[in-house]
Amino acid sequence: MSLTSEIKNAKSPVRHFFSNYENNRGMKECLDYLQSTKPIRPVSFNFLSVKPFVVHSLIGTSVDFLIRYTAMENRLNFTETVAHSGWAVGSCGSRNGYWEEEILDERVNDLYEIGKMYLDGREGTNIDAVRSAIALSLLEKIYRSGSLPNLFINSSAKVNTQKVLENYIELMGGEALLEDISECIKKFIKGTKDPDSEIYGGRITVYNGTFYNSGLVNGADFDCVFQYDNTLILTEIKTMIKPLGIEHIRQVIGYSLLYDEKKDNFVFSAIGFYHSRSGSFRFLPINIILEKCFHKLESIQEARKEFVRSIR
Structure with missing residues (x-):
């Protein structure tokens, strides 16, 4: 606990x-x-098929990653993140029955690579950087709760992980979700440069x-x-x-x-x-x-x- x-x-x-x-x-x-x-910007998009808590939690964890990345001048030490611990747990099959299947080990490894792919020096407001942060957020979920969302577990092995991730993002709010996370990072960057912030x-x-x-x-x-x-x-x-x-x-x-x-x-x-x-x-x-x-x-x-x- x-x-x-x-x-x-x-x-x-x-x-x-x-x-x-x-x-x-x-x-x-x-x-x-x-x-x-100051007024808190509301979530301006609908997500009818998932619980609000799931979306809000995903946004929060992704924003945490991107603020850290931004504050480190668009760098991230991946091995020191909770996502890295989630990747280690998932890829070695030590958490639970989910990781007995080879395809799920592959999903975990793929998510880690996607997580690193676009956090490569570009601005944290970049939509692809946001995608990477979401991938890392899913790995953190493995560490904290021992599982991936059902979409990753139930998707056919023929569908590559990047496509499953895109389907998951669409389920969570699609482009509006990505923009919402990006707006939080824009606000952080602006605040660091604004004398009135x-x-x-x-x-x-x-x-x-x-x-x-x-x-x-x-x-x-x-x-x-x-x-x-x-x-x-x-x-x-x-x-x-x-x-x-x-x-x-x-x-x-x-x-x-x-x-x-x-x-x-x-x-x-x-x-x-x-x-x-x-x-x-x-x-x-x-x-x-x-x-x-x-x-x-x-x-x-x-x-x-x-x-x-x-x-x-």
Whole structure:
């Protein structure tokens, strides 16, 4: 069970920690402050044959890949991505019965090659680059849930993987889906160059990191550390069409409490959210979060010690 899963589970040790220590009023104040300050662009296309969550999740994961790629000056270290871990799991047949058939091993390998194909230095807004990001998102799905979408499992071996991917994209929204993801990346690029933007002059210093204590919750990997105005911010990229919920601020607070100052090789002093559908970037210092949300705990060191003790 990952950190996000434990946060959703009312009976988990993580939720017990929040129930015991969090101040409801302070959490609400911080959550309100971290909401997007700009209108969130809605999804403007229809997808009648699939659940909205599936499409929104695909958009979010693809945007994460492309923002990371863009921030690294149109480069991506593929071996350090969760998609690479998904490829390794799928190609070696270690997850479940899906990978017993040779054709599915081939699908996994093909998706990895497609994922690398168009993230080759071109802009992340490029529609083919978006296709590559979607392929990587499907590999990440293998790592997190152990499967590919049914379309890849059920398609005839005579249909090559690139064609299956195109069919899948069409099912998810087609060209409108690709354009929607591209628009999020255009907004990010514009924000980095616009003096009036909330991310102007900022840069990502750590990409897709994890924690020494991640194993305590069977997995916890954050999106990035963003440096803005000499502040290092543990940041989650959110591509949601709805406002942040309490589970989202608990998620990023949980990440900050898993952090081990001696064993994790990066630093941060604030937590925040980049809202990719609006371009808004909101963050709060850790000491403000502690003061407002966990006034029973006197220091961040005490909070981390108690959190780890509670979930161990």
